Amino acid sequence: MSSRGSPLVEKIDLHIHTSFSDGNYSVEEAVKIAEIKGLKVLAITDHYSELQYRPNRITRSQFSRYVQTLNSYNVLKGVEVEILQDGTVSISKKKVDELDIIIGGLHSINNIKFWGDSSPIWDTKRFVEKVRVALIKAMESEILDVIAHVSWLPEIIRKETHRVITNDWIKSVVDACYDWGVAVELNCAWKVPDERFVEYCVKKEVKLSIGSDAHQRSMIGKTDYAINIIKRMKVPKDLIFLPTSLF
Numbered sequence: 001m002s003s004r005g006s007p008l009v010e011k012i013d014l015h016i017h018t019s020f021s022d023g024n025y026s027v028e029e030a031v032k033i034a035e036i037k038g039l040k041v042l043a044i045t046d047h048y049s050e051l052q053y054r055p056n057r058i059t060r061s062q063f064s065r066y067v068q069t070l071n072s073y074n075v076l077k078g079v080e081v082e083i084l085q086d087g088t089v090s091i092s093k094k095k096v097d098e099l100d101i102i103i104g105g106l107h108s109i110n111n112i113k114f115w116g117d118s119s120p121i122w123d124t125k126r127f128v129e130k131v132r133v134a135l136i137k138a139m140e141s142e143i144l145d146v147i148a149h150v151s152w153l154p155e156i157i158r159k160e161t162h163r164v165i166t167n168d169w170i171k172s173v174v175d176a177c178y179d180w181g182v183a184v185e186l187n188c189a190w191k192v193p194d195e196r197f198v199e200y201c202v203k204k205e206v207k208l209s210i211g212s213d214a215h216q217r218s219m220i221g222k223t224d225y226a227i228n229i230i231k232r233m234k235v236p237k238d239l240i241f242l243p244t245s246l247f
């Protein structure tokens, strides 16, 4: 389903889960749905962690079966790896060559999960600072192509996002993306980052990746959030991220 040249932004989805991790449909079903929806550039990016066992993550021993399965379809082969609090990413460098796209996702800090966790966060400023440091450290690994849901925060402080994610925070993270050649994802499930963030990406010429972060069938190719922001902000076409294996 991947194609050469420059596809329309409406036809790209670079962040799709399947039942290999926590999606509720098979790769085959995902590919079929994407075809029906007319997607041209499609990446399957299931959660992968070889650092420690986590539920709903592909493990090291399942990795080759995963890659083999994706090889039998015309899709880009990807994973979403964990970014740990200390910036470690949950994949070893030798696995990277077998894949087209590595997305890094931060899903917990201080054992507080960003989803389905109502633990209190006493010092929001400090928490957000830890997020910033983890993201930047992860980029320094030179493993990541894309940072997923970059300004996503735990539910309990999510409403404060605009206040706690300051311009300096944005600048620092985007500058690191520029330095390490990492794209920022327009995550359509969580609707992050916001225009302020995208504006600075465009100014810095940091690329933007389009991802539905689909876990359900209906979410595949649902990238309205990204498309709207790209159009509204007149993001130049050459700033839309595509994996290098397409060229």
Ligand SMILES: [Zn+2]
Binding pocket: 080, 105, 106, 107, 148, 149
């Ligand atoms: Zn994620």
Ligand SMILES: [Zn+2]
Binding pocket: 015, 017, 080, 105, 148, 213
């Ligand atoms: Zn995801």
